[in-house]
Amino acid sequence: MKLKKEFLVIKLVLKVAxxxxxxxxxxxxxxxxxxxxxxxxxxxxxxPIMRLSRHPIANMHVAHVxxxxxxxxxxxASGGGGCGCN
Amino acid sequence: xxxEGVVVVVIKPTVRLLILWLLSAISTVSEAAxxxxxxxxxxxxxxxxGGMKIxxxxxxxxxxxxxxxxxxxxxxxxxxxSASVDVLSTASPYSEERNEGQLGAEYLYDKTIMSFNLRxxxxxxxxxxxxxxxxxxxxxxxxxNLSLGFxxxxxxxxxxxxxxxxxxxxxxxxxxxxxxxxxxxxxxNLRVEAIADEGFLNNPYRTVRFVDTSIPSxxxxxxxxxxxxxxxxATKLSVSYFLPYRAAVFFHYRYFNDSWEIKxxxxxxxxxxxxxxxxxxxxxxxxYQQSQAEFYSDLFPYKDAQNYLARDKELSDYDNxxxxxxxxxxxxKYLSFENLRSxxxxxxxxxxxxxxxxxxxxxxxGVGNESLYGFSANVFRAFVSVNF
Numbered sequence: 001m002k003l004k005k006e007f008l009v010i011k012l013v014l015k016v017a018x019x020x021x022x023x024x025x026x027x028x029x030x031x032x033x034x035x036x037x038x039x040x041x042x043x044x045x046x047x048p049i050m051r052l053s054r055h056p057i058a059n060m061h062v063a064h065v066x067x068x069x070x071x072x073x074x075x076x077a078s079g080g081g082g083c084g085c086n
Numbered sequence: 087x088x089x090e091g092v093v094v095v096v097i098k099p100t101v102r103l104l105i106l107w108l109l110s111a112i113s114t115v116s117e118a119a120x121x122x123x124x125x126x127x128x129x130x131x132x133x134x135x136g137g138m139k140i141x142x143x144x145x146x147x148x149x150x151x152x153x154x155x156x157x158x159x160x161x162x163x164x165x166x167x168s169a170s171v172d173v174l175s176t177a178s179p180y181s182e183e184r185n186e187g188q189l190g191a192e193y194l195y196d197k198t199i200m201s202f203n204l205r206x207x208x209x210x211x212x213x214x215x216x217x218x219x220x221x222x223x224x225x226x227x228x229x230x231n232l233s234l235g236f237x238x239x240x241x242x243x244x245x246x247x248x249x250x251x252x253x254x255x256x257x258x259x260x261x262x263x264x265x266x267x268x269x270x271x272x273x274x275n276l277r278v279e280a281i282a283d284e285g286f287l288n289n290p291y292r293t294v295r296f297v298d299t300s301i302p303s304x305x306x307x308x309x310x311x312x313x314x315x316x317x318x319x320a321t322k323l324s325v326s327y328f329l330p331y332r333a334a335v336f337f338h339y340r341y342f343n344d345s346w347e348i349k350x351x352x353x354x355x356x357x358x359x360x361x362x363x364x365x366x367x368x369x370x371x372x373x374y375q376q377s378q379a380e381f382y383s384d385l386f387p388y389k390d391a392q393n394y395l396a397r398d399k400e401l402s403d404y405d406n407x408x409x410x411x412x413x414x415x416x417x418x419k420y421l422s423f424e425n426l427r428s429x430x431x432x433x434x435x436x437x438x439x440x441x442x443x444x445x446x447x448x449x450x451x452g453v454g455n456e457s458l459y460g461f462s463a464n465v466f467r468a469f470v471s472v473n474f
Contacts, residue, residue: 035227035228037270041270042270044328047334050326052336054358056127056146057127057146064162065435070374071348072318072320072374073320073342074280074319074320074342075279075340
């Protein structure tokens, strides 16, 4: 079935995450590629205006409004049944 | 069963990854991550469009018990008054209320954050309960954050006016994500989520229509019949960029497909800009489009035309566009509660829905030749946030 292929993709994603963790755990990362943005260079990224979850309660409402009216779901940190959309 | 295969596929590597991350957290000696700050949000929301009016309050609380443990609580109410096109064609307008509650806990150990969340959504005719577990870990000099999540949900479906009707469905979710700092101004986030549903998946009130020349109206109605399983996969890429004059731009792209042969894409662009020290404005543009489910039809040629039948407009070929604006006012100290940093925000989204294979049965033109349905909605959110 077509979706079997897609779940193989998920399995692949998990394996990549596993290998990345292994990479970090063994310290291999420090032997080859150094983190190229140092902690003291991250003030722009730490600015509140850069936060995706700047307004978490609003994000939850937006996700709920869309999930109740669109067939797609997932990968946007929302979730759960019940929509009040009969 | 494919469903069982999905669970095996996701659980085995998930457990292995969790163990590895825990080992990594124990063995790592470096600067620890921190939990997000305490906050309280109180919101009023309103949605009006397509004959539906939905509004109500929501509250979100977040409090650290220690530097390593935090708790969250969320309460949300939908008060619904519906005279939508689905309702008008086969039933009478109705009103109902939906209550949702969530309780969560987070535990931080060095660079690993484990979070647990319980959720319940309760309507007269629908009870949804779910449990989710997420683990995330900073790695590679904190340039990379890896996350993994699992969720199980159980739904109980009833039908008002029919005491004998009771159905159930279950949902499994597995997600994996990577957040990567690319430059001092640019980050990217890739998230993949697979969802598997099993059980009663259609709306117990909705019907399909079919050509029936034996009655004067020429159209008959019968209940929808959906497959008992649905498996989907969504992949989302988000990019955040800090502009040199202190503003931020965000881009999101998501691709979705499922075993009902629905494919969708959506793209969103956000721009956030501070004005002075007290205001922030935000603009949003989003476009979404989807293809229809393989068993969807606006008008079937006769009764029981196929095994599965759907005329739910959310399963038809359609697109929508959103235009949004938001303003945040960072309250001065004399207006803030207990001198805590507080802000008030107002957001407005205008959404335009266009259905390409769903006709408005209340319009003229004759059965199967009515005008295509479309509507617009206004969505408002007004909320106050207190950080402490």
